[in-house]
Amino acid sequence: MAPENISPLVVWLGSTESKDVTGRVFEVEGGKITVAEGWRHGPTQDKGARWEPKEIGPVVADLLAKAETPAPVYGA
Structure with a gap:
């Protein structure tokens, strides 16, 4: 996931193509x-x-506890 590998895709995503x-x-x-x-x-x-920012932490923690474990990706 080195920047020099990712940047060509980022440039392309920013193009009209x-x-x-x-x-x-x-x-x-x-x-x-x-x-x-x-x-x-x-x-x-x-x-x-x-939502107020101070309310979000516990809610996200609860949602993540209920969510399926994501598939591992490179670097994870």
Whole structure:
């Protein structure tokens, strides 16, 4: 995940060639580019109003405890 390996993809994503690419996560390792698949909504908590920053920590901790363990990716 060295910057010199990632930067070409970042440059391309900032170009007009990538205009149809949105909502995707990429992993770059040397000369390999991978598209992460399987993104979906997991556990949710809706308080019905805007969150205050001080409220978010415990909520995220609870959501992460309920969520499936993610697949390991390079560097994880």
